[in-house]
Amino acid sequence: MKLTTPQPARHPNPTTKASALAYLIFDRPDLEKAEWFLNDFGLRTVSRSESLLLLRGTAASHFCYVVRKAAKPQFAGFGLRIDNRAGLDALATLPGASKVERSPLPGGGYTVQLTDPSGFRVDAIWGQAPAGTLAHRAPLAFNSVDTAVRINGTQRPPERAPEIIRLGHVVLELADYQQTCAWYTQHFGFIASDVQVLPDGSPAVAFMRLDLGDEPSDHHTLALAQGFAPTYSHSAYEVVDADAVGMGQRILRDKGWTHAWGIGRHILGSQIFDYWQDPWGDKHEHYCDGDLFTADAPTGIHAVSREAMAQWGPTMPRSFTKPRFTPASVAALLRNLRRSPDLTLSKLRTLAKLFA
Known part of the structure; x- marks a missing residue:
């Protein structure tokens, strides 16, 4: 397979390099309902007021999930941690960037607020x-056919919501794929681990990792997918082992939440996964056992298909990628078909044939 577009490609001298995905920001009309799902999912409440809900995992982060009270439910954006003040100052010089400001959220620090070319904060x-x-509990020890590590003992994972360790990645759909992908590689140093391409060689999905040099990084922290409008696809949260993924499915099913896809193992990234919808239909993934790469690993190019999304488990259901058609989304589709160089009727037909 061959990539026939300029992006994704490594930038030789990025403005700065992101070192972690810090948090996600959602707007919700009902903070109590949001907290209910997220606690059942395994996130822990840090604080809740009439206007703001913060949650975290067990890893060393003050919070990883921000919910703001708002009339319209939507994904607003996310935070990227960087490791030096010089990079923050450089980002503040970009068009449309805010000044360097103190963060009012737990842990403090300094922030620069930007807007990517697709409109995400x-x-x-x-x-x-x-x-x-x-x-958090330790991973369970497995007896294998070659090595017995558990004698005269049993496996009894606790019957409760799985402990989220950390926020792992976020996946976004875009109309302006090339411009948005270039923005993240140029200004935050993202590297494409794997790219799935359409028959014409144009990217359908790019799995982007952080450039941490010789330190291993998750296969993807940010994934960008060609769509007809900018929208949130899903976010993923690491748990300690496959039993935690399975227990999460049992707990969430018993609580009456809506399942989206799983359990299975991805091909690109190798994670054991399970996806669930929150009260507003936004997908959240439990995962464990993901791939790690250093900065020198090359980019892989692969054909895209529904079957190429998992090694085992159910094939990705068509409902997983089915767009939500509303008057606003139809208007966005027509508008982006006229103005976006990355979006054509032919490409939409191809994507629909593959996924719809």
């Missing part, structure tokens, strides 16, 4: 105070 954050970790 991106907070660059530096200088947060260190955060402590929370206790």
